[in-house]
Amino acid sequence: MNTKAIDAIANAVLYEGYMLYPYRPSSVKNRQRFNFGVLYPRAYSEAQGGTDAWRNQTECLVEGSPLTTIEIKVRFLKLVARATDPQMSSGHGQPVASWQEAIECDVTVPISTLGTLLDKPITWAFDFPARRDVESSESQIVRTQRSVRGWVRITAELVRDGLFKLTVVVENLAAIEGGKESRDHALMRSLVSAHTLLGVTEGRFVSLLDPPQECAEAAASCRNIGVWPVLVGAEGERDTMLSSPIILYDYPQIAPESPGDLFDGTEIDEILALRILTMTDAEKHEMRHGDERARKMLERTEALPMEQLMKLHGTLRELRPVEEKTP
Secondary structure, three states, X not given: OOOHHHHHHHHHHHOOOOOOOOOOOOOHHHHOOOOOOOEOOHHHHHHOOOOOOOEEEEEEEEEOOOOOEEEEEEEEEEEEEEEEOOOOOOOOOOOOOOEEEEEEEEEEXXXXXXXXXXXXXEEEEEEEOOEEEEEOOOOOEEEEEOOEEEEEEEEEEEEEOOEEEEEXXXXXXXXXXXXXXXXXXXXXXXEEEEEEEEXXXXXXXXXXXXXXXXXXXXXXXXXXXXXXXXXXXXXXXXXXXXXXXXXXXXXXXXXXXXXXXXXXXXXXXXXXXXXXXOOOHHHHHHHHHHOHHHHHHHHHHHOOOHHHHHHOOOOOOOOOOOOOOOO
């Protein structure tokens, strides 16, 4: 699966809502983070009455044959709790505010064929162990990860000759004590911003948003839970799909003028950049020392040349002649 063409849009989905303007831990907005595509541990979800998802399901159509190969990759963020260890601190460093950072996790399922999946579904287990790291500094920063585990189930069924329905289910099976933990604790064992990339060789995906007439009924029967599969890549290509927790159209794109991730792909880059530039020194200090990704974003925004900032103001694309109509 060639993901270079879709890395930008996939990463925008991965980090959507990671932080929101004004990008400071003290902001009310950032006290309720990670609201897209979270798969909580099953026990926690059931303890909440099932309102918080613990699984998602992607169903899509593939035109091909039993020899058509299928690639599946599940991506999500695993949270990392950052804090200062008072027992290890030298007492001379500045206390570090508690904060949830994140690392990127990929689960790549071995390549299979539609014929193999017709005979026997694939269940691919994954396990990311707990970990504790201590940063050697005056403040003795401790970063803690909890274990996360689950599985990916892939099945296929023949709709008619040359048309198959592909189903991918992702489930979070991380252990948790009866679901009694708080949301913040449950998030430490969750798959955050979980989405699935699907690739096909010697076959083609069918758009679920605009299927051809002969596939309309089969497309309408696809049941997607917590995700929205769309075609990605160059316009017209049908070898890759992104099953996103955010509603998108086929072939979504990041504007080429965008200077980098602002963790809010639905907002206008110019507005966010200008708001960052108008922050006070105290606000920028908190942003700079609150999160490493926020620090890099601040430095990038402050270093933007005026000509690049002006490009964010607006761009004309796809101009077409207007036919003059006779009254």
